[in-house]
Amino acid sequence: MNRNLLAIIACAACAAQASGAIVAPKLYQDASFQAISDNGRFAVSCLMGTLTIYDLQEGTEKMFADEAMYFDLGLGRPITADGSIIVGSTEENSNASYYNGEEWIRLNVPDQSMTNLSNAVTPDGKRICGSVGTHGMSIAVDALMQAPAYWDRQEDGTYGECQILPFPTTDFFGATPQYVTATDISDNGMVIVGQVVDCSGYMAVPIVYTQGDNGEWTYSFPTRDLFNPDGIAPVENPGDSPTMPNEENFMTEQEKADRDAAYQQWMDEGCPEGLFPEYTDYMTEEEKEAFNTAYKEWETKQLEWQTKYDEYNAYFWSVLDSSPTFVFNTSCISADGKTIAISAQISVEDPGSWWPVTHYHPWVIEIASGETTKYESSGSLIPRCITADGTVLAGSPYGTIPMTGYVLKEGTATPLLDYISTVSPEYGEWFTKNMTHEIAVREEWNEDLQDYEVIYEEITFTGMPIATPDLKVMAIWNDCPWDMASYAQGVIIDFSADAAISTVTADKGAKPCLDADGNLVVASDAVSVAVYNIAGALVTSVRNPAGPIALGIAPGAYIVKVVNADGTADTAKITM
Secondary structure (H helix, E strand, C coil), X not given: CCHHHHHHHHHHHHCCCCCCCCCCCEEEECCCEEEECCCCXXXXXXXXXXXXXXXXXXXXXXXXXXXXXXXXXXXXXXXXCCCCCEEEECCCCCCEEEECCCCEEECCCCCCCCCCEEEEECCCCCEEEEEEECCCCCCCCCCCCEEEEEEEECCCCCECCCEECCCCCCCCCCCXXXXXXXXXXXXXXXXXXXXXXXXXXXXXXXXXXXXXXXXXXXXXXXXXXXXCCCCCCCCCCCCCCCCCCCHHHHCCHHHHHHHHHHHHHHHHCCCCCCCCCCHHHHCCHHHHHHHHHXXXXXXXXXXXXXXXXXXXXXXXXXXXXXXXXXXXXXXXXXXXCCEEEEEEEXXXXXXXXXXXXXXXXXXXXXXXXXXXEECCCCCCCEEEEECCCCXXXXXXXXXXCCCCEEEEECCEEEEHHHHXXXXXXXXXXXXXXXXXXXXXXXXXXXXXXXXXXEEEEEEECCCEEEECCCCCEEEXXXXXXXXXXXXXXXXXXXXXXXXXXXXXXXXXCCCCEECCCCCEECCCCEEEEEEEECCCCEEEEEECCCCCECCCCCCCEEEEEEEECXXXXXXXXXXX
């Protein structure tokens, strides 16, 4: 565990000023928390088209559910600091909208019939970012389907005309991208993060839009230098294949009608074998010759195109395999607009599977330098929010059993339950008790029963976490494989209501403890002392201590275990 994360935990635990939220923890049935306001008062759940706003201070909730209306939340930070504005969409086909505390209002977009998204809002509500439709959703057409955009709040409180951000018209392969998006925004609204999805839909890379002091926008790719690391020589995309000639284009309307009538008769007679009416049966010799000439020309062009395409395809997959590609719609940005968190896709061999398994590994990327911190593990994690100092809250993707949360900081991934238990042992005990469930994990052959037996295990579900910028109020959600009657379960934890970690001093009469000089004081009959960090690793140990112990360890929170001469043990948390 690194000292910065320990300092964050200690600050969160020792905070005396309450955020105005509830006494935590508290369970919420069918709550899938996707957003929380900076002041910790409002949390928003979005589940299967139903959106619910929870006032954690008043203990009330407001639900938006309509069979004719589908509600969704933005992909980034979709709520203002005070909870007065929430951004998302209000139709199943996604129309960019915002809720102002009284009603849902559609944002101005170039074309309401397209898929338009409002994804994030600045804490003060002055700017919203999102994506606007530029073409109908279809992978069969080589066209951009979404472009990045933003909306500024006017003096009357409404949002003005849609402003399209500058964006690349080609992807890294030189073709038309499928999407260029804007998903999250910095506190001052001058830095926006999104993704560019290439022409194939296989590669997604982060893009950052920055507004200068002169008001002009530019864009950059923080991972551009990681593309094609092997330096494979580019091969031009030959584009779409030549269009094969159609016999109908060489026939008269009467000839086509005669052929269609013959085809219908053939169908009515039960499709007799060998009597299928070909188009050429109804063409003149001149028409057949013209068609055959066009077909031979197409064959020559098709062969030439296929050769070029095979070369391009080999180049494409070689570059794709060697370059990082990121999970679509997983990017978030820090409040100061300097750092982004996003998950990269990693394929690993699985001995129990025919195919490699794809894992999602979070990356934290410094926008200016491109410096990257990677969090690689055996499973998959999606970042949900990133604080100003680069602390990331992440969790397993929806549908993973169990969904597991983590706190990521400077290369170390701390399990969420460890984090909670360190900030508040009482909350950790509550969480373990209330979020541990027995579920079916596999089937094993039972010789006695001569049948497969379902094996159950008790598993603690720590879920997908988000939190206020100071990490004092945390909202967590899980799907519910342990309860078929529930779709999700949410937990709100208010750390500001619990002074869980405090520096114990000798004048309090508690041992083990720290004296005024920061030395560890233990009982006079102690035979051994062990100091662990919150991840459970042994930091230092002392046998048969005599007097106060100078620990010489980095600042942070630790667990001290003292074994006494009579075999009893004393345990305490200390903060250096």
